[in-house]
Amino acid sequence: MASTLAPVTEGGDRPAFSIERILGLELERPGNCLKLHRPWTEIAAEKENAGNSVCFKHHHHPQQMKSSRPTSNWYIGRRPRTAFTNRQVSVLETVFQVNCYPGIQLREQLAGRLDLDEDRIQIWFQNRRAKLRRSLRETRLQLVQSAVADLGVRHARGDQELTQRLASRLQLEVDEEEE
Amino acid sequence: MASTLAPVTEGGDRPAFSIERILGLELERPGNCLKLHRPWTEIAAEKENAGNSVCFKHHHHPQQMKSSRPTSNWYIGRRPRTAFTNRQVSVLETVFQVNCYPGIQLREQLAGRLDLDEDRIQIWFQNRRAKLRRSLRETRLQLVQSAVADLGVRHARGDQELTQRLASRLQLEVDEEEE
DNA sequence: TTTTAATCTAATTAT
């Protein structure tokens, strides 16, 4: 409900994959849904091999593609990207500081308060945790790198004993953070 | 909306993690949300080490747990398990036969038609694909096993050439299905 | 006990 006005036009008012049509089908296609494991990457690869420079990645409306394969219209499209407002992000960030694994009740509260679906909240927290993990990993990496550099300096000074102590302690801390 | 009457009582009518309370906080807790990567497994392990045989797994209401750690109430609870009706599952299965990666439009159509949230549809298809993959893996395993047994029989008969041909062809098929 | 809805991570896709 938050500025996601569904720009997916889908070529007018005739949906290619309406449930009515699907449920009307006689279900005589046992070998239809056996293309598991992200089949659109395969389609994209085929199109690239065909010399067509227009990549599937940049078309999320496959029914608009002039493809020779009728099987490529199995994918209708993804949800339009939600554009959170500054206020929404601000509230979400504040809550994240306190609880980065909100349960269903808090998610529902947030959804009601921010006029978003509960699922958007869920996804936001998943992506936010991933971002935090990424930044923690980078910080840790930089710490190790600077420590190694420091190690090098001290080693050059001939401060052998301190070097060894620092190294073992560093290893310890890195291991702790692993699990 | 489908027979999910929210059995999570959360100790009455006083939510422990209301947004009001969170937003009222002074945000002076920088080291609060640094327990990433499924912290509840850690909590469970701690409880086991403490000799308490009651595992966290069987309590999905942590606020009811008599834990010595106040940080164990990070988890408010998960969404109550949705009980799909026979008709809902029937329609979902039918659609799955035709398109096991429904896009946003088809998911919304299904949600409206079946009186479910769109994200319940999304989750259902994710779990359904996982189930299909699992069964395909098992089928493949059984095929390989029976083929190996067959190989053994033919080898015992001394039919060396046919054995080798069958083996190479089998390897080919297994490789094809991998990617 | 089995099945499967819900949650999570990690990687990826795509806006």
Next chain:
DNA sequence: ATAATTAGATTAAT
């Protein structure tokens, strides 16, 4: 940069 999707592993309710 980050919202959305996926596979895969796991947790937990039925």
